[in-house]
Amino acid sequence: MCGIAGIVTSSKHAVGHVEALKRMTDRLTHRGPDGEGRKLFNRCLLGHRRLAIVDVETGRQPMTTHDDRVAVTFNGEIYGYQEIRTELSEYPFRTKSDTEVVLALYRQHGPGFVTSLPGMFAFAIWDDQEQELFCARDRFGEKPLYYAIGRNGEFIFSSEIKGILASGLVEPVLDRNAVERYLQRQCVAADQSIYSNINAVPPAHYVRYQNGVVEVRRYWVLPKIEGDIDAGEAVEQFRILLLKSVQRQLVADVPVGVFLSGGLDSSTICLLASQLNSSLKSFSFDFEGDHSEVVHARAVAKAYGLQHAELTAQCANIGEQLWRMQEVYDEPFADSSNIPTYMLCGEARQHMKVVLTGDGGDELFGGYQWYKPLLWMEKEGRVGLLRWIAARMISRLCGLAHLPGAVARELRITGLGYGRRYSSILGAHSGQMSMFDPRDLELLGIGGGRSIHASHTTDASASMDDVLRFDAKDYMPADILTKIDRASMAHGLELRAPFLDVEFASFCLSLPYRLKISTSEDKIILRQAYSAQWPESIRARSKQGFGAPLARWFRHPSINELEQSILRDPAAPIFKILSYHGTQQMLLRSNLMQRWTLLVLAVWLAQKSSVHNIASV
Known part of the structure; x- marks a missing residue:
């Protein structure tokens, strides 16, 4: 790289x-x-x-x-x-x-x-x-x-x-x-x-x-959906192409390792890579004492005979780290998992130059939890969606499930006038993925530009296939791939994603969503292809994500100082773009992710304004 x-x-x-x-x-x-x-x-x-x-x-x-x-x-x-x-x-x-x-x-x-x-x-x-x-x-x-x-x-x-x-x-x-x-x-x-x-x-x-x-x-477009493909044949082709991809991506004149979270995607990459390289080294990451991933990763490494290393890191000054991220990313980037990803890459670089990852699997196989309400919507319309939301709320109140951030946003937007968008599954997904809705943006003083909702609100013919393809074209390159490229290359570490091999990814993108997700199961084709070879402890795992402890971070003195100096001060650079009074109102009713998004923008503008005379259009 x-x-x-x-x-x-x-x-x-x-x-x-x-x-x-x-x-x-x-x-x-x-x-x-x-x-x-x-x-x-x-x-x-x-x-x-x-x-x-x-x-x-x-x-x-x-x-x-x-x-x-x-x-x-x-x-x-x-x-x-x-x-x-x-x-x-x-x-x-x-x-x-x-x-x-x-x-x-x-x-x-x-x-x-x-x-x-x-x-x-x-x-x-x-x-x-x-x-x-x-x-x-x-x-x-x-x-x-x-x-x-x-x-x-x-x-x-x-x-x-x-x-x-x-x-x-x-x-x-x-x-x-x-x-x-x-x-x-x-x-x-x-x-x-x-x-x-x-x-x-x-x-x-x-x-x-x-x-x-x-x-x-x-020069290239996503392949068309092959709706009549036989499920058994699809699984067999899936195995052949993925093994071929991993084999190709293990080629290097320096040692190659693997990131292992203990999730389905990284465990599958480790499984195949270990079959091709008996001396494979894997890395898991314990960020700030959160051992949830390490235990599962340890079980996978033992099952596949990997040389396993558990990397750890503590972020003593999150405010300082947030400032550093603006230099790394060049643009405001508020996916908070970029900080643990950056620290993981820094630790891994002390051992390896090249590491395989499981990135791309969620988009190709339907791994995100936000797909579930959309499936209910496609199956039963808006009534089905509301039934799913009600079930999740009851489950949460009973202490039986953790409500993910994507679902929290889903609940929020149903109460903010997005009902009209649910005539389109893509419109629902666009609203589902939005941190601030149009009325929020108007309050912040920046609404009225190019709307990312507009083109998705009326396409009633859209299906879950379109949602998955949209995320492969939009969310994955803008968020996931940007995150891992900057986080890894800041340390001179090359990350390779076997799931994104053009032959394998094209095949997956051509599969109908029924082979990937249902209202009761995610990553169906991946499970059918490899579950028999996974350790028992991870077979039932669903998407966990590589998140960040935002609640704890916002209690840190360094973040409090940053907020006061660049998000509460009317003279801060961010208020050359956003409304000061509107932003203060938004902060009073914002959730943690909205608050983080505003803080990252404020830090980025404060840093760049001190270096460049940034004009605004």
Whole structure:
């Protein structure tokens, strides 16, 4: 895994931007602590920070073709690149790296090669003969890529926003629509950035830049649902493709470990990886003395004969850690599990460079608890949904179940005028996922921008298949994959997600939801495929999540101090965007997650306003 950056100038004076590129790659050192490289053309500079994992000795970048016409700076992994290489026998390879396979594919097929490229990636290719830059991002958005136009017309790109800002060629302009989206979903969308003049390359898209013209195109779409597939055949194909994915992702020139929570997804990855690697090392994480996951992980590790390590961490100053997160993520990001994830990655990096994870399973197999009320809605309409909510409330009052945050939001929105949206299951899901509803946003003084509800409120034909696909396209890249990329790469740790192998994930996305979830069971196909090989202690487990103790954090003096200084003070930067009086009213009636979302935005604005003169549109 690596960090990439580059600048294309409007005239043949790229040499004048060498220092700007150096500043950019320096800001990406955490993504590639093993080395750096730069390639200079008349109009283009490419930069690279390297985390050496495959072809450690000769895989340095930027890498060029033998005639020096084409160069690439690449971040990611091309799984199964060895097989692809055998199909390119006429290309004069000089290394054993997957990066050179990307170069060879470009020379043989042109930009169209990206449509069949497997793996997780973000890369930029400069073709000096065509005077064109070609950039692309992987299908699900595992690897990030941003671009902007500089003050002198330069095209600037980087793995992270901080790299673009380090160039000194872009003055950031805050995008109020992106802030509104953040308040609704706790993160910025995968196809935008928090700044209106810095763009995210959307997942499954490429960008071509030539003669001052930027072209952005989609190169891949989610596969269609195959409704008539036989359940038994589906389970068999599921097993074949997942084993193939894990086998490919274990390939590295450094040791590979596995994160093990004791949940169904990570346990399955450990099961398959242990069959392929008898010396596999697994890691579980005890965050601030919460032993709930460790016990289950220990049982799985014992069952599969893993070399298991239990990592621990205490967050002594949560306020200081929250401030640090704004530097790591570049944008406001309020999924509070990012803090324990960041600390886990820091601990794991002391042992490994590469770790497999179970990320993506909840979206592909229907693992989230918020799907249950939607299933009842699809089955029996709004009456079924209300019956489910009533049952959950009774269960909670009887002390028989923990009410998850997603269900709490569901209860909240049913009392705030969302009933009309329940004519559409996607509308219900959109409301279900929103931290602040339109009336909340109006109170905060930021409503009226692009609504994330509008396009989902009237599509009565939508089904649970559409909900799962929506989360794979929207929630997963914007929240889950952003979280793990920044948390891991801040420590120079590469995370790999076998569930997101394009062949396996495409197969799962083509399956009808009836093979994944029902009103009584989640992850049906995963359970049918592997439950016989799981330890008894985890077979009945449902989604627990990697949460954070918000109630305890809000009692911490460091958080109280932050709230007073940047969320209660009328002169704080956040109140250049939000209404002070409206925010104070909201804080009086907010739940912990809403309060955290506002606090993260306040901390982010306080930090960035002290560094950049952020204009607002």
